[in-house]
Amino acid sequence: MQRTFLMVKPDGVQRNLIGEIVSRFERKGFQLVAAKLMMVSRELAEKHYAEHKDKPFFEELVNFLTSGPVFAMVWQGENIIEVARAMMGKTNPAEAAPGTIRGDFGVSIGMNVIHGSDSPESAEREIALWFDEKEILSYEKTI
Numbered sequence: 001m002q003r004t005f006l007m008v009k010p011d012g013v014q015r016n017l018i019g020e021i022v023s024r025f026e027r028k029g030f031q032l033v034a035a036k037l038m039m040v041s042r043e044l045a046e047k048h049y050a051e052h053k054d055k056p057f058f059e060e061l062v063n064f065l066t067s068g069p070v071f072a073m074v075w076q077g078e079n080i081i082e083v084a085r086a087m088m089g090k091t092n093p094a095e096a097a098p099g100t101i102r103g104d105f106g107v108s109i110g111m112n113v114i115h116g117s118d119s120p121e122s123a124e125r126e127i128a129l130w131f132d133e134k135e136i137l138s139y140e141k142t143i
């Protein structure tokens with residue numbers, strides 16, 4: 001079973017979209033195995049976006065991620081990395097199809113509501129960066 005890291009960014013939290021976003025992944029049939037509402041330190045934001053550190057928008061990216069609470073999550077399911085990326089839509093909300101999270105709610109390329117891991121390697125790195133292994137649950141459906 002594959003796992004991915006998903007995060008409702010500060011714009012999504014402030015616009016009360018946590019429930020909407022969680023609901024979409026629940027209804028798709030994926031399983032939530034870890035979640036926390038948290039402020040992000042500069043250090044964590046810089047590590048999370050390390051691959052963008054030479055980009056002109058890096059500072060803006062880190063400032064935005066540390067500007068208010070985020071809702072960090074680990075989800076589990078079959079082929080979840082690819083399916084979640086399809087559900088999120090393209091990075092730029094202007095190009096994201098209606099029906100996708102960014103297509104329906106995104107405002108700009110910076111304020112694009114949600115982040116999701118883009119590969120198995122980044123999922124593993126991001127999950128380890130944001131969560132302790134003991135915060136990630138393993139549970140079966142019993143009802």
Ligand code: CMP
Nearest residue numbers: 057060061091109110111112114115116
């Ligand atoms: P995310 O999936 O969190 O990963 C990197 C983020 O960089 C991306 O979403 C966008 O929000 C942001 N981003 C990408 N390109 C730009 C840009 N040109 N200007 C500002 N932010 C950007």
